[in-house]
Amino acid sequence: MSTTGHSASSRTAAQGTRGRSGSAFRPGPGWAASATLALLLAAGGCSQSRPEASSQLQVDAFRASPEERAARDAADAAALKAAEAERAAKAGSKADAKAGGKTMPVMTAAQASGGVTDAVAVTASPVLDPRAEVTAVGEPAFVDSLVGQINGKPVYASAFLAPMDAQLRAEAEKAVAITPWLAATERQIRQRLEQQVRDELFLAEARASLSSEERQGLINILQNIRQDIARGFQGSEEAATEQLMLEENKDLEAKARDERDKLLIRTLVARQIQPRVNVSWRDVQKEYNRNFEAFNPPPKAVVRMIWASRSNPQAADEIAKALAADPSSENFAKLAADRRVNDFSAGTAGLLEPVQFQAGKLAEAKLLGEAVLNDAAVKLSPGQIAGPITRGNGVKAWVLMERIDQEPARTLEEAQLEVAAALRERRFGQEASRFFGRLMEQGSKTDERLMVQRLLIIAADRYIAGRNLPANPPGARPAPAGSPATRPMQ
Secondary structure, X not given: OOOOOOOOOEXXXXXXXXXXXXXXXXXXXXXXXXXXHHHHHHOOOOOOOOOOOHHHHHHHHHHOOHHHHHHHHHHHHHHHHHHHHHHHHHHHHHHHHHHOOOOOOOOOHHHHOXXXXXXXXXXXXXXXXXXXXXXXXXXXEEEEEEEEEEOOEEEEHHHHHHHHHHHHHHHHHHOOOHHHHHHHHHHHHHHHHHHHHHHHHHHHHHHHOOOHHHHHHHHHHHHHHHHHHHHOOOOOHHHHHHHHHHHHOOOHHHHHHHHHHHHHHHHHHHHHOHHHOOOOHHHHHHHXXXXXXXXXXXXXXXXXXXXXXXXXXXXXXHHHHHHHHOOOHHHHHHHHOOOOOEOOOHHHOOEOOOEEXXXXXXXXXXXXXXXXXXXXXXXXXXXXXXXXXXXXXXXXXXXXXXXXXXXXXXXXXXXXXXXXXXXXXXXXXXXXXXXXXXXXXXXOEOOHHHHHHHHHHHHHHHHOOOOOOOOOOXXXXXXXOOOOOOOOOO
């Protein structure tokens, strides 16, 4: 089986091949001149989700020349090699420090070359069987693709997409057009990649901050975690693995490693971030005063209103008599809901949105838009009715102050724990953001946009290629002619 590369540093193999093949990778039917991705470009790519970057990135990815793609792959390989060299150098420095400056034993040249000089090299042409044929008996099959690296750790498409596989397949089956599926898939890939970048950088920093004793203890910690998980399945590791594969698509060992990594990150947070999160009593006081109204909400007036129907000359008299006989809030609401006599919002029984006012200053509140109605309303107590009031257009009106809502106030002493918790959460987020920013500056990784682009191309080929879907849903407006997304691929 031979492996060769493509623009995303793919490792590919021809199914059932015999002998060796020096030819370059030939895309299988799935790539098929990327008919799916041609539609993607014609539809404007994923511009719905990130118009400023995604569409042009997709165009650039497909138009890149072999030399440009080779340069990208070389840059990724160089970054991996540099990261490995840096880790090796750090390991060597730590070993020197641990040696305490002592002279390390060095082998002599004779010792180092022992046995090597006994080898004999014979120059000759390779012996080949002229009858041997190199014949491919199947289409080339996609094995995996290196899409980038995070802190020297390679990111392979298959491993990255595995947790999303079932969801992406299900969404592809339900897709009615390519562009919406690509837009949704791009968002999922980007979110997962951002999370993976954070995790990898945090984990690398967490491991680097451990002492030598703590590093040795990680083995025992992993074993204890594995046993704890299996204990939930009556101590059976086989049963635990079987259930985990069904629920999380991972075996017991992978689950144990995940839990160990979470522990490492929590340890890093406790050592590097939490100590910087300080909230004093003065901070709590300032925050309470800054949000005083949230803890001491102002009262709200709830008002109903009736405007006598102009199409019913008897409406005003009928309303006046009904309210004189029964001036209750319930009867007022009943009349307000009667479209035969009320012209004002009968559908809501004349109810208006609650209006806030300053405590103790109802007389100065602006409850209603018309001055004549507002002047009458602010003089009412809950349950009282004002009217009939003659409006500017001659229509008779009645106003009910149904109630005044007042949520209980909370003193500083009552709210201090909530305020302190909110402050700690906010400052923790700020410190975590600063810490992560420093890790991003110090860390090494392939450009995230490029990795998202490569993963999206592979996902499209894997899940939606060959389905002959339209680029856009029926009735959707296509991308403007002449835009980068509609120009043909070269």
